[in-house]
Amino acid sequence: MSVLIYAEVSNGKLAKNAFESINYGAQTAQKLGTDAIALVLGEASDAADAGKYGVSKVLNYTGEAFKNLVPEYAVAAVVDAIEKTGADVIVFPHDYTGKAVAPMLAAKLDAGLVSGAVELPDNSNGFVVKKAVFSGKAFAHTKINTDKKIISVLPNSIGKNVGDGSAEVETVSFDVSGISTSYTVKEVKKESGEISLTEADIVVSAGRGLKGPENWGMIEELANVLGAATACSRPVADIGWRPHHEHVGQTGIAIRPNLYIAIGISGAIQHLAGVNGSKTIVVINTDPEAPFFKACDYGIVGDAFEVVPKLIEAFKKFKAEHQ
Amino acid sequence: MKILVLISKVPDTTAKISFTENNTKFNTEGVQFILNPYDEWYALVRGIELKEANGGSVTVLNVGRADNDPIIRKALAIGADDAVRIDTDDLDALNVAKQIAAYAKDQNYDIILCGKETIDYNGSQVGGMVAQLLGLPYVSLATKLDLNGDTATLERDIQGGSEVIEVKLPFVASAAKGMAEARIPNMRGIMAARTKPLNVVQPVDAANATEVVEYSLPPSKQGCKFIDPDNVEELVELLHTEAKVI
Ligand SMILES: Cc1cc2nc3c(=O)[nH]c(=O)nc-3n(C[C@H](O)[C@H](O)[C@H](O)COP(=O)(O)OP(=O)(O)OC[C@H]3O[C@@H](n4cnc5c(N)ncnc54)[C@H](O)[C@@H]3O)c2cc1C
Numbered sequence: 001m002s003v004l005i006y007a008e009v010s011n012g013k014l015a016k017n018a019f020e021s022i023n024y025g026a027q028t029a030q031k032l033g034t035d036a037i038a039l040v041l042g043e044a045s046d047a048a049d050a051g052k053y054g055v056s057k058v059l060n061y062t063g064e065a066f067k068n069l070v071p072e073y074a075v076a077a078v079v080d081a082i083e084k085t086g087a088d089v090i091v092f093p094h095d096y097t098g099k100a101v102a103p104m105l106a107a108k109l110d111a112g113l114v115s116g117a118v119e120l121p122d123n124s125n126g127f128v129v130k131k132a133v134f135s136g137k138a139f140a141h142t143k144i145n146t147d148k149k150i151i152s153v154l155p156n157s158i159g160k161n162v163g164d165g166s167a168e169v170e171t172v173s174f175d176v177s178g179i180s181t182s183y184t185v186k187e188v189k190k191e192s193g194e195i196s197l198t199e200a201d202i203v204v205s206a207g208r209g210l211k212g213p214e215n216w217g218m219i220e221e222l223a224n225v226l227g228a229a230t231a232c233s234r235p236v237a238d239i240g241w242r243p244h245h246e247h248v249g250q251t252g253i254a255i256r257p258n259l260y261i262a263i264g265i266s267g268a269i270q271h272l273a274g275v276n277g278s279k280t281i282v283v284i285n286t287d288p289e290a291p292f293f294k295a296c297d298y299g300i301v302g303d304a305f306e307v308v309p310k311l312i313e314a315f316k317k318f319k320a321e322h323q
Numbered sequence: 324m325k326i327l328v329l330i331s332k333v334p335d336t337t338a339k340i341s342f343t344e345n346n347t348k349f350n351t352e353g354v355q356f357i358l359n360p361y362d363e364w365y366a367l368v369r370g371i372e373l374k375e376a377n378g379g380s381v382t383v384l385n386v387g388r389a390d391n392d393p394i395i396r397k398a399l400a401i402g403a404d405d406a407v408r409i410d411t412d413d414l415d416a417l418n419v420a421k422q423i424a425a426y427a428k429d430q431n432y433d434i435i436l437c438g439k440e441t442i443d444y445n446g447s448q449v450g451g452m453v454a455q456l457l458g459l460p461y462v463s464l465a466t467k468l469d470l471n472g473d474t475a476t477l478e479r480d481i482q483g484g485s486e487v488i489e490v491k492l493p494f495v496a497s498a499a500k501g502m503a504e505a506r507i508p509n510m511r512g513i514m515a516a517r518t519k520p521l522n523v524v525q526p527v528d529a530a531n532a533t534e535v536v537e538y539s540l541p542p543s544k545q546g547c548k549f550i551d552p553d554n555v556e557e558l559v560e561l562l563h564t565e566a567k568v569i
């Protein structure tokens with residue numbers, strides 16, 4: 001028995017969200033009184049750092065097959081690692097990778113999968129995992145009835161605790177030539193430089209209240225000062241003021257940053273559905289009746305064109321004082 | 324070209340979320356149900372577009388009870404040719420996937436499309452499970468899908484970018500925003516939908532791998548603290564000392 005964690009790699013290193021999955025798996029293992037082992041597919045120069053987040057061992061599967069994500073290869077590697085470690089709890093990130101691999105693994109193992117976990121499993125009465133449902137408007141405490149249990153962790157839900165320690169890294173060369181699939185990754189397009197929306201700790205977002213695309217300069221400047229990613233409401237992406245990949249909400253991307261600053265966004269329920277997992281929400285809106293004020297922590301009733309420039313100055317001052 | 328689109332029924336996006344029976348059941352009172360937006364806007368419409376360009380048929384499949392028939396008829400009105408409903412409760416993704424795979428395995432579909440996720444359970448599970456059970460490749464979270472003979476080229480989002488995937492037919496893909504533009508059914512479609520076949524199929528035996536034992540609601544926000552627009556320094560201070568997010 002043990003807990004196996006699928007630790008994602010990005011650009012030759014453990015991905016930022018890998019540490020949260022590792023943390024989750026390590027804490028789960030502690031709770032169950034067993035070991036946690038991380039599985040790393042592909043080259044990761046800092047694989048031993050997984051130790052800082054609570055695992056003692058890393059299985060690193062290397063080879064060309066793992067350069068990009070081919071779900072069938074990933075599933076085969078996880079199955080192999082489960083055989084090696086006797087794992088019966090397998091932890092994934094609930095992201096672009098976890099959503100591709102975890103369901104296939106569940107069907108392969110005939111195992112129950114709870115996706116989007118927000119807390120450690122509760123093993124006091126069966127094995128119950130709390131997951132976000134209704135786009136973050138509620139939680140479902142879901143019991144897994146099978147012997148093997150698969151969990152994918154909602155990003156930014158349990159945080160990352162760094163300790164010290166270093167994990168022993170065992171390299172496994174894994175032969176995928178017996179696996180036939182027509183799935184091939186032809187090209188990877190990275191948006192370089194920008195902070196990825198789902199990984200950002202702070203997100204600055206604006207809506208139709210900004211009146212036009214030419215007014216986004218101050219939004220970008222505010223984001224810059226805060227080291228934040230930028231987002232927008234759906235109509236703004238639909239009219240083409242902002243790129244589609246910035247659209248957050250029910251039908252866009254769901255995010256859970258530590259701080260979400262919403263400027264000139266009314267706070268329609270479909271918008272809230274994608275952002276209400278944020279730890280702290282700040283709303284700037286001219287209309288005191290805007291629904292967003294009912295769902296935020298801090299509010300400023302005021303004109304964005306006056307408030308945002310002032311806010312930029314105030315954050316700059318704060319940064320200068322807290323270097 | 325035979326295309327299968329998996330469709331599910333969900334509460335309307337504006338529905339009030341509450342629970343009954345000791346927080347074990349979703350309270351459906353006064354709730355309007357709709358076709359899951361990802362299934363309708365992206366998977367179904369792209370399926371119909373591919374059929375229009377290449378010939379063939381689009382079948383929609385739902386695992387659920389007879390009260391799902393209105394949303395199935397809506398899919399037919401948008402342009403699917405026929406429908407299948409597997410008559411059982413959909414309480415667990417793996418069970419649902421087994422039902423779908425058992426039906427689809429002898430049908431030789433070229434493409435199976437589903438939505439990125441259901442907007443109620445937010446599982447993102449069924450498509451990948453169906454693919455694995457049928458031994459087909461699975462392209463998840465696809466934002467684009469083009470066909471060239473028996474080869475499909477898809478785009479999918481990844482952390483901080485996107486990737487281009489090539490795959491041979493048959494395959495399973497889950498559809499995300501970008502794949503197509505929503506279509507509104509017209510009067511002719513609605514009329515035609517009434518007479519299109521909706522076949523009810525009996526389920527196979529399968530256990531539920533998971534079950535929801537309880538629902539809960541997030542703690543409500545403490546209430547908004549208002550800050551004077553002429554004193555934004557106070558907000559910065561509170562974000563630092565109280566919320567501890569900067
Ligand atoms: C099925 C469905 C799915 C949807 N999915 C999404 C989704 O994923 N994401 C999403 O965002 N929306 C979604 N919507 C749309 C949603 O219902 C709202 O229409 C949308 O969020 C409104 O965008 P907005 O707040 O930018 O614009 P508006 O509603 O027009 O609000 C603009 C706000 O700006 C304020 N304002 C005006 N001038 C200023 C100023 N100078 N300074 C400060 N504030 C100002 C106004 O008081 C107002 O509150 C969906 C709708 C449907 C039906």
Ligand SMILES: Nc1ncnc2c1ncn2[C@@H]1O[C@H](COP(=O)(O)O)[C@@H](O)[C@H]1O
Pocket residue numbers: 329330331332359361362366384385386387413416419436437438439440441444445446447448449450
């Ligand atoms: N009961 C069902 N019947 C048919 N298809 C379903 C059902 N439930 C989910 N699906 C499909 O699987 C996708 C993902 O669902 P989920 O895994 O529940 O998030 C949905 O968008 C549908 O396309």
